[in-house]
Amino acid sequence: VTERRVDNALYILKAETKGTKMTTSSLNCVLSAYASNGLVDKAFETYDNFADYEITPNSDTFAYLMESLSVDATTLIPVNINHIMGKWENQTECIINQQKTDDYDEWKSSRLMAADVILLTMKDKGFLKTEQIIHEYIRLLCVFSETEKARDFITHILDSNDKKMEENSRISLETFVILSNSIGLSGQIESAFEVANLSQRAGYYNGLPKHIMTRLHQLKANAESDFSTVN
Structure with a gap:
């Protein structure tokens, strides 16, 4: 439209x-x-x-607001979202190439602040974090390379679910795929595998899709090979 x-x-x-x-x-x-x-x-x-x-x-209202932020970010930052999603068309390792302008940091901060305000407003109004809003928030954080914050956010939700602090917030498998791939592409391979374990905590007992795990193992093997070559 x-x-x-x-x-x-x-x-x-x-x-x-x-x-x-x-x-x-x-x-x-x-x-x-x-x-x-x-x-x-x-x-x-x-x-x-x-x-x-x-x-x-309602909760959909805030999910759409969050979506506007994540779509805007993926449009303006030249990130190959297919690779973040685990759709590997080629073997290029240098995937994320952000062309940062002078006002990039200010723009990034404004978007992340807006996202946090959305979450706080939802909480104040008594809305639970829906699957969609969690997905769009994690997508936004990954595009901005805020993967540690994204992982902590997911972990907090799972901890809250385990302790039954509130009604369970469902996290989609696709969200775990985006997060694990973003972390893996940044070179933090072990952390990427930790996200795979988090997906099992969320109820996806088979873990991440096979092709995603295969790719993570490839990234790990490449990293170990590079390390042995240097040493």
């Missing part, structure tokens, strides 16, 4: 055109469309409409 069409849809809702109604679902549809295109500013402007029209957001 093009940006212009989404703009028109929002205009129609605001104009209270016959046959339309401003509701949580209708605003979420607009928000979702902006999010899928990585239009962060428009996504957050749409969120403001919930308060303006006294409409109550």
Whole structure:
């Protein structure tokens, strides 16, 4: 869906055109469309409409806000997302090549801060972390190479689930795939295997998909070979 069409849809809702109604679902549809295109500013402007029209957001609302951040980041940073997802088309090891501009750090900080505000707002409103919002948050952190923070976030959720501190938050297997590959590509092979173990804690008793584990073992073998060559 093009940006212009989404703009028109929002205009129609605001104009209270016959046959339309401003509701949580209708605003979420607009928000979702902006999010899928990585239009962060428009996504957050749409969120403001919930308060303006006294409409109550739901967990999907915040998931779409988080999605807008992750899509925006993967669009603007030249990261081969296929490799992060474990779809290995070639044998190139130097995957992530971030062309950082002078204001990169400021932009990155603003996006990460926005993501943290989303999580805090959800908590204040009593919403649980959904599978989708966890996935988009981890994806965002991985694109920004914040893999340690991502791993700690996942570990905290699993610890909370084990202690039954709150209703269990489900984590998708795809989320573990993204995190393990991001860590593996950064050279922290053992940490990548630890994420594989975390996936089993989350209920995926077979662990990560076979092709992902094969790739991690290849990365480990390559690292050990490079080390022995140097020494």
